[in-house]
Amino acid sequence: MDVALLSRIQFAFTMGFHIIWPILTIGLVTFLAITEACWLKTDNPVYLKLYKFFAKIFALAFGMGVVTGIPLAYQFGTNFSEFSHQAGAIIGPLLGVEVMTAFFLEAAFIGVMLFGWNHVSPKVHFLATVLVAVGTYNSTFWVISANSWMQTPQGHGFEAGRMFVEDWWQIIFNPSFPYRLSHMLVATYLSAALFVSGICAYFLLKRVHIEVAKKGFKMAILMVAILAPIQIFIGDLHGLHTKEHQPAKVAAIEALWETRQGAPLVLWAIPDRELATNRYAIEIPKLASLILTHDWNGEVKGLNEFKEVGIPSVATVFYAFRLMVGLGTLFLFVGVWGAWATYRGNLYRSRWLQRLSIICAPLGVVATISGWIVTEVGRQPWIIQGVMKTRDALSPIIPEIVSLSLLGFVIVYTLMGFAFLYYVHHLIQKGPETFVLEEEWLELVTHTAHITPKGK
Amino acid sequence: MDIVLMSAALIGFGILVYVLLDGFDLGVGILFLWAPRDADRNVMMSSIAPVWDGNATWLIFGGGVLFAAFPTAYSIVLPALYVPIMVMLLALIFRGVAFEYRLKTNPTHRWVWDTAFWGGSTVVALMQGMMLGAVIEGFRVVNNRYVGGPFDWLTSFSVTTGFALVMGYALLGSTWLIMKTEEATQLWARSVAKPLLLIVLCFILMVSIKTPLEYPQIAQRWFSFPNILWLSPVPGLTTGLALKAWKGIISKEEHSPFWCTIGLFVLSYLGLAISLYPYLVMPHLTFWDLAAPESSLKFVLGVSCFTLPIVFGYTIFVYRVFKGKVTEQKNFY
Numbered sequence A: 001m002d003v004a005l006l007s008r009i010q011f012a013f014t015m016g017f018h019i020i021w022p023i024l025t026i027g028l029v030t031f032l033a034i035t036e037a038c039w040l041k042t043d044n045p046v047y048l049k050l051y052k053f054f055a056k057i058f059a060l061a062f063g064m065g066v067v068t069g070i071p072l073a074y075q076f077g078t079n080f081s082e083f084s085h086q087a088g089a090i091i092g093p094l095l096g097v098e099v100m101t102a103f104f105l106e107a108a109f110i111g112v113m114l115f116g117w118n119h120v121s122p123k124v125h126f127l128a129t130v131l132v133a134v135g136t137y138n139s140t141f142w143v144i145s146a147n148s149w150m151q152t153p154q155g156h157g158f159e160a161g162r163m164f165v166e167d168w169w170q171i172i173f174n175p176s177f178p179y180r181l182s183h184m185l186v187a188t189y190l191s192a193a194l195f196v197s198g199i200c201a202y203f204l205l206k207r208v209h210i211e212v213a214k215k216g217f218k219m220a221i222l223m224v225a226i227l228a229p230i231q232i233f234i235g236d237l238h239g240l241h242t243k244e245h246q247p248a249k250v251a252a253i254e255a256l257w258e259t260r261q262g263a264p265l266v267l268w269a270i271p272d273r274e275l276a277t278n279r280y281a282i283e284i285p286k287l288a289s290l291i292l293t294h295d296w297n298g299e300v301k302g303l304n305e306f307k308e309v310g311i312p313s314v315a316t317v318f319y320a321f322r323l324m325v326g327l328g329t330l331f332l333f334v335g336v337w338g339a340w341a342t343y344r345g346n347l348y349r350s351r352w353l354q355r356l357s358i359i360c361a362p363l364g365v366v367a368t369i370s371g372w373i374v375t376e377v378g379r380q381p382w383i384i385q386g387v388m389k390t391r392d393a394l395s396p397i398i399p400e401i402v403s404l405s406l407l408g409f410v411i412v413y414t415l416m417g418f419a420f421l422y423y424v425h426h427l428i429q430k431g432p433e434t435f436v437l438e439e440e441w442l443e444l445v446t447h448t449a450h451i452t453p454k455g456k
Numbered sequence B: 001m002d003i004v005l006m007s008a009a010l011i012g013f014g015i016l017v018y019v020l021l022d023g024f025d026l027g028v029g030i031l032f033l034w035a036p037r038d039a040d041r042n043v044m045m046s047s048i049a050p051v052w053d054g055n056a057t058w059l060i061f062g063g064g065v066l067f068a069a070f071p072t073a074y075s076i077v078l079p080a081l082y083v084p085i086m087v088m089l090l091a092l093i094f095r096g097v098a099f100e101y102r103l104k105t106n107p108t109h110r111w112v113w114d115t116a117f118w119g120g121s122t123v124v125a126l127m128q129g130m131m132l133g134a135v136i137e138g139f140r141v142v143n144n145r146y147v148g149g150p151f152d153w154l155t156s157f158s159v160t161t162g163f164a165l166v167m168g169y170a171l172l173g174s175t176w177l178i179m180k181t182e183e184a185t186q187l188w189a190r191s192v193a194k195p196l197l198l199i200v201l202c203f204i205l206m207v208s209i210k211t212p213l214e215y216p217q218i219a220q221r222w223f224s225f226p227n228i229l230w231l232s233p234v235p236g237l238t239t240g241l242a243l244k245a246w247k248g249i250i251s252k253e254e255h256s257p258f259w260c261t262i263g264l265f266v267l268s269y270l271g272l273a274i275s276l277y278p279y280l281v282m283p284h285l286t287f288w289d290l291a292a293p294e295s296s297l298k299f300v301l302g303v304s305c306f307t308l309p310i311v312f313g314y315t316i317f318v319y320r321v322f323k324g325k326v327t328e329q330k331n332f333y
Helices: A003-042 A045-078 A081-115 A122-151 A168-172 A177-206 A210-245 A247-253 A287-293 A314-344 A351-360 A363-377 A399-430 A437-445 B003-030 B038-048 B052-069 B071-080 B082-103 B107-137 B156-180 B183-214 B216-223 B227-231 B233-250 B256-276 B294-321
Strands: A156-159 A162-165 A265-272 A277-284 A382-384 B279-281
Touching (some): A003 A045, A003 A122, A003 A363, A003 A399, A045 A081, A045 A210, A045 B052, A045 B082, A081 B052, A081 B071, A122 A177, A122 A382, A177 A351, A177 A363, A210 A247, A210 A351, A247 A314, A247 A363, A314 A351, A314 A363, A351 A363, A399 B082, B003 B038, B003 B107, B003 B294, B038 B082, B038 B107, B052 B071, B052 B082, B052 B294, B071 B082, B071 B279, B156 B183, B156 B233, B183 B216, B216 B227, B216 B256
Antiparallel strands (some): A156 A162, A265 A277
């Protein structure tokens, strides 16, 4: 394999693994801030227990996010140095501002959030939680702005083989930015809501920690009911916008090989790149045209238009998109069911809804990653749409070295992924009731964890 | 003042803050397995757990601002240092997650994360020191692209600076522990700080002798008239600080060893900056050769002026929240 492919695999792998944690933490910290606000307002200790329990999982995910995030910024230099050289004047400041407005804020106040209970008042503690949440939003804002600029670049000029900024406003608020930002933010809320509802459903199903589980389950499942339809609506707008700015991506999503009027919606197929056609296709006539142009006979551009510059891996984009949309539909179903059960007053008795929620716990993250695969692979062969190709962005390095670092990441991330699952499993088995402050010190400090009586 | 120079100062400042802050918590990690008792390790970890994340963020700040203000330097240096950077990043992962996972591990299996934390911290420090050596030695560059091999950074000099930084961070960590801990842990920290200080001074001396001998322009920078007048206090101050640190370590003082070590780091860092100026990528490329266009520099500097004071404000707030001695009963959540 060549440096181009290896570097892309390495970036995709490290990015795909990293994004799991921000998805969870952005949504979870929002949930935590809401929970703590409820606690301060009502003084109901159930909220505090809920907070302490999910703060533990949040802390684990946040730690993973920090350490897996650092390699990404560095890979711009180590693996894509031509990109850094040519586009650094634009991407660099966006990431620099992200560090200054987001990372410092999160990193400073997460210490207070996790370790500060005995050092600050509850109100200051709540402020710390809110500031961590603000940090995660700032981070999302700037990094999505940078990514969106690579999808729909504008506001830049060229000089001596490098790009420079003509207009910051145009760069930051580039055309696809509002769509991508709202789609991603809602994705994180939805994913975290599914995650929380899954864990609470597990408690309900096992009939343990009932009080805390009821509260968390209701909050989370109603969140799913509200967010799932919103997300589908935003996704649709995002798709229509992509058709204007990145038609090749949409053609790959639809596996549409030839430009045509009245294009069918391909529900399922095996895209064949060699023959530029679909095998075993199941299609609904004219529906793609209706969705994308709001006209039964509207023209949709096919992949044939982009042969000259190159097309993305159609199968990857095609399947990832279907996975995302399929899961989105499932979440809508879960949300509607949850809302209906709440309305009927039997939310906590509905065993099948709880079982389904458990299955859905990790699926929000899966759907979000699928979405990122669609948008990133769909942009290929460009690294900056229409401006710079990925193969022109590489570092002067040899493939052997990249293979080794890729192998290192695969091994370390696999280990860390399992460690995370192990400890989250451990936390869930211990449950929220045990996180009473004094007892925890005893358990951690004296070496008698296994003989300390549980449940004060 | 020149906007390129201001950007360079910003990065230099960011890297210095990183070295000082993450230096002491990496140092605590380097000393971790050498501590005699598990109780020491609990205290050591909780003395840095609330602040390490903010400290490590300065590493992303340094990288991020270098990328933003000197993208061409970023595109030359990072491929050249591919191997040590990747090793450092992987080691950082072991070290970073150990903070969370160690606390949640049964004491009988805690050695796994103790080792990960110690090994991760030591390798991170070693790689950073080796990269420092490589940066001082310079890179083969043609037409603003790195043209050397994947292991050019590995030299006897970079190995020396690698070990020097491991010892330097360990010294910072041990003096931090003198300040933040009590009784047995503090006594132990004093006992390791002594040899560490001597070793670090030897390394400072070695680098100070080697670089002017090797690089005529560095010799000229320091020993030509009138520079020698302006710069002569630097070695004097270094000696003074080293003496004060030593006295603090062997007496009952708790704060002066840490702050004197910080002083030693600042002076060594300034000494390096004076030697290398105006080159960003040795031996030929200056800040001005590698800077981003003015629109980007202005943006970064503008945002920094606005945000960094706020960052310092709340960072100081967080340190104050967790000020004072760490005992075993505190700081766990």
